[in-house]
Amino acid sequence: MGFFSDPISFLADWLTALMTNAGWPEGLINVIITFLGVFVVANFGMLFVIFLIWLERKLAARMQDRLGPNRVGPYGLMQTIADIVKLFTKEDTTPEGADKVVFNLAPIMAVLSVLLIWAVIPFAEGWIGTDLNVGVLYIVAVGSIGIVATLIAGWSSNNKFALLGAFRTVAQLVSYEVPMVLSLLIPVLLAGNMTNIPGLGVESGMGLGSIVRAQHNWYSIFFLMAPLAALIFFISSIAEVGRTPFDLLEAESEIVAGFHIEYSGAKFAMIFAAEFLHAFTISVLTMTIFFGGWQGPGDSIPLVGWAWFMVKSLIVYFLVAWVRTTLPRIRIDHMLNYNWKFLTPLALVLLISTALVDRIVVDAVDISMTQGQIVRTLSHLAANLLIAWATIAILRRRQAARPTRQPVASPRPVARPPEPETTADAPAA
């Protein structure tokens, strides 16, 4: 392993050797190396946010025919750093009557929930914080801390707008957790059925490293096997982040800033950073679970794998930013209906069909061979297309059955000053 192909493992091996020669106990060395790994991962997350905020502002500006930040530094790259300095020198206000402990805890929990997800994200071959065998369940579990952070931020602010934002959190984030978890079950199931293939390295269907390795070839990426599940996961993750079109919990035009209305200075910066990092994290998760993660031509060199990881993640992130700048905010009843009456039933149907098709196909063909794998992918794709067609047909039928909106027969009453009574005085024609 040369330094240039795999700097992280190289440095870790070098440091381990150094400390072993110095005669330090093995447990201590393990803790130190793990701590350094944690530090690298956490720093990557927090520092990358600075770039992400610039990127998002620049993308949004270009899509809205503006220039975006372009004054501080080349292409405005230093704008975010200037913002950070500004936010840090602002006065930190806490409103009267706020629950101080909970109020201060909320921004910390928001960052905590997002950073914890990064523990199980595979950056490249061997570059993974820890490949937990319950990776997907772990992501869902620590992701829920973010919901609690939003809820307690809104509740503790002693502000009615913030409380309304917290209520909407319960309705939205909690609801969209259901299709998200259900659509995550599908890749877990697909990877779980590949654990007995020798030489692939798929150990547990839930570990993210295993899920990436299960998509070892272009014909075995999970997007081809479960395109609808990928779409459901993508949509419900956007709702989980609370971005437009699902930004009801911080709707500027309705409840001012929603749950983070009373936050200022560094605490606001932390909530903001957590939101942006979360948006990037869902792009990374979509990419890792459905688009083969770091795998691509030349991925046996970890640095190349990492480059694939970044390129693919940023493409998905571009999609997230695109959705954000394109769609308007949806109404709360539409948002809830969309979740409970469309995404959740569809996810359940997909889960049933994937389970049945996978069991039958894997029993019939040998998926350790290329042909078997292609047959498996094609049958899943066919099942998905069939379900998509049926869904569209059902939606069309329901739309036809719905009464069309009648044009307004008479002009609507409009409040206007009474008309001057000219008719009485008007000369008769």
Add this chain to the structure above:
Amino acid sequence: MLDSWLFVGILIFVAIGFPAVPILVAYFIGPKRPNPIKKETYECGIETVGETWVQFKVQYYIYALVFLIFDVETVFLFPWAVAFDQLPLFAVVEGIIFIIILVGGLVYAWNRGILEWK
């Protein structure tokens, strides 16, 4: 096994420290000139009226309840999906029957009008 959780254990402390330290630093370097008007709750420039923590729409609570049912049941589905390579068709069908019971709950809630935002 425990070794793989060491990373998460350390990350919890680091991930708490990352936001907590800047907040503390900002607390010390930022100006502190509080006054009663600044500490007031924000409400579009007017003074707040009445209590904040009031009774709220029960609909939010009902959605949380429906969520709870689904979430608990999906946790049961994860082991089923992980062990998929060892399951015969019979066990797969059993899992599907479990999902159909879940669908039954959704249909019931839908019919009762719980999923209507009123």
